[in-house]
Amino acid sequence: MATNRKNEMYKLLHDAYYGDGQFYDGSALIKHARESNKNYARRKKLAYYLNYVGPIIDSTVLPVFNDEIKRDYSDTAKFKMFLDDVDRVGTNLQDFMSRQAVAAKLYGVVYILVNNEATLGESEADDLNMRALPFLTAIEPKNVTGWHFNERGRLIDFSYEGVYYDDDGYHVRKYKWTIDSWEVRDEHDQLLKSGNNNLKRVPIVQWFGRNTDPRRVLPAPEFISIAKTNYHIYHLCSLLSQISDNQAFNILTMQSAGTNMTDVTIGTNNLLLYPSDTNAPQFIAPDSGPAEVLMEQIKNLVGEMYRMSGLNSVIGVESAKSGLAKKWDFERTNKNLVNFAVQCEKAEKAIITLYEMWAGETVNYSCEYPRDFNIDDVADCLAQAQQAFDLDITSKTFSLEVAKKVLESYMPNIDPDIYDTIINELQAAADDLEQSTAYGSELDDDQSND
Structure with a gap:
């Protein structure tokens, strides 16, 4: 175990x-x-x-x-x-x-436990x-305490802990499911409840964050790795605050013979006299080097976090990239x-599936999660559409398809009925233009024959 x-x-x-x-x-x-x-x-x-x-x-x-x-x-x-x-x-x-x-x-x-009353x-x-x-009960991995697989890779038992609260305070409960039974024990490992598992399988769903064995x-x-990097940035920010807190103010310096020095009060309501044969007092600033090093390190680590996550071209990091480089970055993010x-x-x-087994009914269930996460740059899409129109391709179908791309980019959440209305209006306008162009050509032919 x-x-x-x-x-x-x-x-x-x-x-x-x-x-x-x-x-x-x-x-x-x-x-x-x-x-x-x-x-x-x-x-x-x-x-x-x-x-x-x-x-x-x-x-x-x-x-x-x-x-x-x-x-x-x-x-x-x-x-x-x-x-x-x-x-x-x-x-x-x-x-x-x-x-x-x-x-x-x-x-x-x-882990998701699909249980039944x-x-x-x-x-x-x-x-x-x-x-x-x-x-359904969600089980975070920190609460998982044990498991076994058989030689075929089938999960045959699964154990986890949970905490609940009542009038006597908080209590730890230990749960175990096998393909034949279930049981609940207290923090002292004393059996509280148990029963048979009629499903003959452990009703646990593994939900991974990425494709995993x-x-x-x-x-x-x-x-x-990103969390640990953010943790380190937290420490660097503390050091930066300490430097700023301890060295934020300039220091006034003035020449002195080293004798008979008394406290000098400096402010906006009094004067500071100094001998005419000496240099004027001046302020000196603390060295900004350590703070600049910390700020640069923080900036680099922020960029590294977005790079590791594959989002450096989407959020957090501004950089000039070619269209091909952006495309590859998008492909990685999309995948x-x-x-x-x-x-x-x-x-x-x-x-x-486990619900159907517990409830004893078939619901013919299907679900479809998105498979494309196209993130369009509206300005780029409009510019590309204008370039496409500038080609003067005399195709009504081509023009309509370009218009559809513009609508999908510029108004991604448009109501389907409004979308259909716009497309129908564009179709009608294209038909009218086609007819007027043909009519104009016929007039030109008649005039040339005369």
Whole structure:
């Protein structure tokens, strides 16, 4: 049996994404060898976190769920109720999938338990009244404690921990599913509940953040390097703040014989006298070199994070690139998004398959996640369209196809009916132009014959 030893990694990913925990209270900062406790406490209080992990993760997930996922199924009463409330707390399937997609991408995997109510009604109406239906529970990898595969690679048992709260406080519960049974134990390993698993399979769905061998139950998170880089930027920002805080003000210097020196008060309401045979007092500024080095290092690390994520040509980094280079960057981004969309689609279909097994009904379910994430530059699209029209290709079909490309780029979310109306108007205008051109040609021929 394997044991989860990656909790520290998962905590870093969680805090880096949400800007919470160690980045909020400053505990992520490491105390200098000769730093006083007072200075360390002050430095933690002044620390600030520049969150790059959050936007990077979101940019690899949100495009998949920009629009409602296309779903087709037999609309039974039980299945409709399930789709509207998949987790018994009112979350519909679309929201559940988009929420857990973030966890799958962030941690590398998330597990979905498709469970069923222990007590069922005497009729379907009773089941609907009690919501005695299958339900989903998301299990983050930090809570996975054990698993086994047989020689064929089939998952034969799966264990995880959970925490719940009641009047007596928080309690740890240990859950285990096998192909034949299930059980629940307390934190002292005392058996609380158990039962038979009539599905004869472990009702767990593996949802990976990228294409992964299913036997890798706790794969290395895809974005751990980016999270650690953001962690280092957090430290550099603290050092930069310390330099700015300690050396922000210039220092006034003046010549002195070294004797009979007294305190001198400098301000806007008094004067500073100095001997006429000496140089005037002047301000000296602290060396800006260390701060500039830190700022340059932070800038480079930010660029590296976007480069590692494959988003350097999309967000965060401004650079002049050729059209071919942009195309290759887009291809990489598009393939990564498509790969994740495939993982989401596989997970959703597996969830519904287990629902059908628990509910004892077939809903003929199908879903279709997007396979193209075209990100058009509107200005480039319009310029290309104008160049196409400038070719003077005398083809009505060609002109209409160019117009469609312009509409798709300039108004991507246009209502389908309005889109059809515009195309029909363009078609009619093209027909009128074609007829008037033909009529004009006939007149020219008649005049030339006269």
